[in-house]
Amino acid sequence: MSDLPFGFGVPDRDPERRGESGSGAGNDPFGLGALFGGGGGAGAGTPEELLAKMPLFAELQKLMNWSGGPVNWDLARQGAISSLAAGSQPTSDAERTAVADALRLADLWLDQATELPSGVERPLAWSRVEWVEQTLPAWSSLIDPLAERVVAAMTSALPAEAAAMAGPLGGLMGRMGGVLFGAQVGQALGRLSGEVLTSTEVGLPLAPAGAGVLLPQNVAEFAAGLDRPLDEVRLFLALREAASQRLFAHVPWLRQQLHDAVHAYARGITVDREAIERGVTEAMGSMGGIDPTDPEKIQELLGSGLLEPEETPEQQMALRRLETLLALVEGWIDAVVAAAAGERLPGHGALAETMRRRRASGGPAEQTFATLVGLQLRPRRLRDAATVWGAMAQRYGSAERDRLWSHPDLLPTSDDLDEPLDFVARQGADDELRALTADDAQDRDERRDDPEGGAQS
Template identity: 80%
Template sequence: MSDVPFGFGPSDRDPERREPGQGGNPGDPFGLGALFGGIAGGGSPEDLMGKMPLFAELQKLMNWSGGPVNWDLARQGAISQLAAGHQPSSDAERTAVAEALRLADLWLDPVTELPSGIERTAAWSRVEWVEQTLPAWGALIDPLAEKVVAAMTSALPQEAAMAFGPVAGIMGRMGGLMFGAQVGQALGKLADEVVTSTDVGLPLAPSGTGVLVPQNVAAFAAGLDRPADEVRLFLALREAASQRLFAHVPWLRQQLQDAVHAYARGITIDREAIERGITEAMSGMEGGIDPSNPESIQQLLGSGVLEPEETPEQHMALRRLETLLALVEGWVDTVVAEAAKDRLPGHSALAETMRRRRASGGPAEQTFATLVGLELRPRQLRDAATVWGAMTQQHGADARDRLWSHPDLLPTSDDLDEPLDFVARQGLDDELAALTADDAADREETGASGDRSGDGSGDGSGDGSGDDSGDDEDREPGKD
């Protein structure tokens, strides 16, 4: 586990993930000092109006009632991060993206039985990526945030809850604002890096839409010493392959979301442990919790006493999610390599660049570390690619892709620990199935032969053979 969802726990849990300038203020685990400057600095709630110049309609944000995450705030926060470097997509870029995705689909046709999943193409700017993917993010994040807020509220002892009296007017909405600000910051950062609509491991675009982000494609290509159209085509192959998988494996998207939501359902906080922790934390604070000094409240939040503990059920959900994401990524790597090996001269170099990007924390790794505390392990990604590659070599592309026909056929996390053993078992299963089919065919043929023999004896009555045989059997000895 690399991080606790939505900023739970001490602020120095993962110092390497801090942004420049986000130094170690142990009393500000949620970044409230920046977001709610007037309150965190000891001012009044009214001072908040002057501390957020980016949002002209603060009152509207504070009155958000659309769910546990303030998505208006998230959208505005993400777009404000992107404003300085925003580049709208040009007509030439849209044409180039459409041609690359069409060519990618043609190259993929011979290497997978899954048909194209792209009905339309799009070249999104970074801002368009944020706006167009918000519905998918809402479906993924809202259940998790709702559970976090509920667990956090129910676990807060009465004494600590009463300490929030001076800011009671905004505490009811602070969760939505906090999550909205955090999600907005994460989406803004992701929009700077994602090159396709499936770059985070999930299909975020509307169904049937293949997407590249030209500005980020150009940034990805910078310094690779490969032609721009070659890099674009490589990324188009990855997008087209992912679209095929999610379009024609109908349960896959839901399984990924269910794994996240299963984790959310397991979020619980031990109230007795919280009360003990708060008592200890308050005893360590000079003067205890001072309602007139919100920094003491933030110090309580930053002490880690409200950190939810992971349950065995959550661990299983995270492991399932990690395995599914690795299998998707490994399959995409495999089919793209098959499609590009004889056509794209720089494929090996580009594939290696993509592997290094993942190993150093690409968009998928950042997203799920932020959302559910999941750190994708590069070893699992390599093992998943090994499974798909070996399946292709030993059993063919059709047998490889048939594993996606049902979730129970896919390798488990334990199978990925021994990927070649899993592939070998598939061969044994195929042989057993073939033997079973041969036995069934033999039995059917034997039965058919028996039926034909019986029919012949009956039908022979027309030529007298059957009657003669019967007369011979019935005739007594000596009466010829």
């Protein structure tokens, strides 16, 4: 974060304008003269009008008037985009054409590797700024419940002394929490937009439905660090994006299951009240007291680790479920892309291993969530999940492999991933049982239709 938090700065840095009017803007950079009736009679009006005329307080008033939820998303958007002002390049016509061609070719190859039809209705090439703006609704639905629970848990756990200090300023503190979360989210999304390659790389669908997205600037920078041609890297990423879009478009419950796992984690957020009371008491001494109207003191306390929520058994269960789902999604994409690329893409093996390492180490998404609320998005069982999907296709075919997505109860659990080949073997036994059951049912139907034949037998 800059030395001037939330983008505030001296409003007028033009030396010629600073020299105007003698003791004007140059000697009163924040417009404080208005409070005392200076600046050409600007002192008339209500206190609110006076504050609105001061550039610094006008910006504060905008921030503190946010009432759209626990995260100030206007501030988050501004913060993310301002951090990219010098680093985001607009997409060119040639880049948009290249992305569209790559996604169309990827879909043709995938038609031969999976029974799920295409999920890409609109091939898009986004700049980093476009990625921030277009994915904000998805981030809001994911992060708001987490932020709301964190703020509520921390507020309820504040010791009586700190709560008494806040007094009637409780609403102000809530809005300040929205500002702090907004600034933090903005920084995280700004960093993430400089790394993410597609709209689904984080394992969660972020783009509007039907949109297949690549970020050409990031793809080019990613390819520059690899020993493969840019066209090949782009096509490989287009295969992954198109495969992911097929899954999310035609497995209607998957998106909600992922969101439910994140929200289940949020519902379990609690804090240790006694530990906070001890920590806040110590902090009040070391920080020279905690003024609830001082954002720097509040941010210092939040960043000290004293108010970090403890992970409950319920959260651990939700996190395990989330990690398993992410691994299954990622593993299926790996298996399908491998089948589609085959020997058509010479560098597929090396590129696939690069992506597995990128995701298995957590990648930009995990860092973003861990920074915000301590939630990690890591498909820890990625290789085990890929083994399941690969073995299912090899033993039973792609249609039976994809049939497991028809209902969440059919998917392997975390325990199943401990022995992935045993899970695959059980699917064959289940098929045999279903076949025997079907034969028995057919025999019963035939006897019902031919009662005389049934009696003779």
